[in-house]
Amino acid sequence: MAAAGEATAGGTGAAFAYDAVRYPSHPFAQTHPGRLATIATLFGMEPAPPGRCRVLELGCGAGGNLLPMAYALPESEFVGIDLSGEAIAAGGARLAALGLTNVTLRHADIMAVDDGFGRFDYIVAHGVYSWVPQPVRDRVLAIACRQLAPQGVAYVSYNAYPGSYLRDLARTMMLHHVAAIADASERVAQGRALMRLLAEASAPDKPYGILLREQAERVARTPDAVLFHDDLDPGARAFFVADFAADAAAAGLQYLGEATFAHTSFGQHGETAARLVERIPAEDFVAREQYLDFLVGRGFRESLLCHAEVRLDRGVGPAAVRRCWIAGMAEVDRGVDPAAEGVATFRFGKGATLATDHRPSKMALLRLAEAWPAAIRFDELAAHALDGLAARGILFADRAEQIEALATTLFRAFCREEVELHVAPPRLVATVGERPCVSLLARREAEAGPLVTTLRHGVVALEDETVRRFLGLVDGTRSAADLAAALAVGASAAATPAVTAEAVAANLRMLARLGLLVG
Numbered sequence: 270m271a272a273a274g275e276a277t278a279g280g281t282g283a284a285f286a287y288d289a290v291r292y293p294s295h296p297f298a299q300t301h302p303g304r305l306a307t308i309a310t311l312f313g314m315e316p317a318p319p320g321r322c323r324v325l326e327l328g329c330g331a332g333g334n335l336l337p338m339a340y341a342l343p344e345s346e347f348v349g350i351d352l353s354g355e356a357i358a359a360g361g362a363r364l365a366a367l368g369l370t371n372v373t374l375r376h377a378d379i380m381a382v383d384d385g386f387g388r389f390d391y392i393v394a395h396g397v398y399s400w401v402p403q404p405v406r407d408r409v410l411a412i413a414c415r416q417l418a419p420q421g422v423a424y425v426s427y428n429a430y431p432g433s434y435l436r437d438l439a440r441t442m443m444l445h446h447v448a449a450i451a452d453a454s455e456r457v458a459q460g461r462a463l464m465r466l467l468a469e470a471s472a473p474d475k476p477y478g479i480l481l482r483e484q485a486e487r488v489a490r491t492p493d494a495v496l497f498h499d500d501l502d503p504g505a506r507a508f509f510v511a512d513f514a515a516d517a518a519a520a521g522l523q524y525l526g527e528a529t530f531a532h533t534s535f536g537q538h539g540e541t542a543a544r545l546v547e548r549i550p551a552e553d554f555v556a557r558e559q560y561l562d563f564l565v566g567r568g569f570r571e572s573l574l575c576h577a578e579v580r581l582d583r584g585v586g587p588a589a590v591r592r593c594w595i596a597g598m599a600e601v602d603r604g605v606d607p608a609a610e611g612v613a614t615f616r617f618g619k620g621a622t623l624a625t626d627h628r629p630s631k632m633a634l635l636r637l638a639e640a641w642p643a644a645i646r647f648d649e650l651a652a653h654a655l656d657g658l659a660a661r662g663i664l665f666a667d668r669a670e671q672i673e674a675l676a677t678t679l680f681r682a683f684c685r686e687e688v689e690l691h692v693a694p695p696r697l698v699a700t701v702g703e704r705p706c707v708s709l710l711a712r713r714e715a716e717a718g719p720l721v722t723t724l725r726h727g728v729v730a731l732e733d734e735t736v737r738r739f740l741g742l743v744d745g746t747r748s749a750a751d752l753a754a755a756l757a758v759g760a761s762a763a764a765t766p767a768v769t770a771e772a773v774a775a776n777l778r779m780l781a782r783l784g785l786l787v788g
């Protein structure tokens with residue numbers, strides 16, 4: 270599946286295609302320099318601090334991914350290129366509205382990137398590699414080698430095998446069906462119609478019929494622009510991670526890992542994965558990754574690369590947590606006493622749960638939930654947990670062992686995407702001040718539509734116009750009472766009773782929890 274940005278194809282036809290059908294341009298947390306720096310640090314690298322770095326994005330589209338980074342990291346420098354002139358123009362308009370001076374958007378071909386661009390600490394190619402010809406793929410890797418700083422990290426996303434074989438089945442049939450159709454909208458409509466027809470006509474109890482229905486559902490969920498540029502692009506290709514890593518090695522790079530650490534963590538896949546990979550030498554990290562893909566059927570990868578000569582430490586474990594800030598938003602049953610004996614269950618997104626009877630871990634997880642979206646340094650979190658228990662008369666003679674057990678709990682949670690680790694926490698305000706302020710970026714976006722970017726480099730949808738209007742008013746000049754009065758102006762009689770100080774306070778807390786407030 271493709272991702273953010275206007276994937277450049279190194280030729281004029283592709284530019285016209287992306288100008289004719291604009292690809293969605295929005296932030297992807299996996300590409301943020303803070304995320305890349307954290308993964309690199311875990312594996313023993315010394316990457317540039319995200320707050321003072323240089324970033325290049327290949328195929329930046331309208332800057333939906335790059336501009337929020339530049340806004341949140343004003344002391345860093347960002348450069349984006351794209352082959353679509355219309356996308357760059359749209360990004361330039363957004364850039365002017367935000368008044369950012371640390372980002373440059375250039376209408377350029379990937380093949381034209383040379384040493385004149387300088388060196389970068391982080392290079393991002395999101396939604397590009399699988400959707401360009403081989404010479405451009407080679408150029409992406411060459412740029413990563415030539416332009417990357419010695420401890421730099423490159424991010425490259427691509428469709429992966431074996432999972433993409435299932436997708437290729439649907440793609441091949443749709444491409445055959447629309448081969449003679451030039452109009453983009455008609456290609457999308459006919460592709461969907463074919464998959465719907467095949468799914469409905471296939472045997473419901475046969476593997477092939479089940480596969481067709483799954484693919485038809487996927488196609489139905491896919492936005493038009495994404496379907497047009499991804500599934501209905503006859504040049505799109507998928508790759509085994511082993512082949513991708515081999516191509517990177519030929520270009521002078523080495524495979525570092527995935528942008529989501531949990532995707533390279535075998536523990537989350539249970540004993541089956543452990544038995545599978547234990548036969549492969551630990552130093553053959555790529556082979557382990559490949560066999561894990563065979564096991565889980567991965568169809569999309571967000572791989573990180575670094576220079577071949579960089580020495581990596583593959584023995585990442587709980588000790589790594591002690592160098593980081595931790596963030597996590599968990600739900601727990603009301604009335605749970607972390608100081609009491611017994612198991613407490615914490616619920617995270619995507620149905621994940623963490624059950625523990627370790628009292629310092631329970632204290633720490635409750636503290637993280639209260640502090641969200643702020644991140645807390647491990648030493649501070651451990652002190653909070655142990656000192657809080659001590660204040661209630663629960664003392665541990667083996668304090669060091671308790672801290673180690675807490676690190677182990679948090680590392681396991683990190684490997685399952687239940688908590689986050691940061692070497693540089695997001696710059697945001699987690700509490701509501703006297704005159705709260707939503708980021709200028711989010712306020713500008715709310716004026717244009719429902720999607721706004723958080724200071725965690727994510728997206729939230731604010732479908733309600735009143736909420737968007739409220740967000741625009743939270744500009745640092747108004748108190749909660751002022752906001753209530755401003756909202757009441759022009760409101761209908763039926764709506765006026767809802768504009769209360771309590772309602773305003775609740776909405777401000779929501780904005781803080783979403784990561785939209787700045788200092």
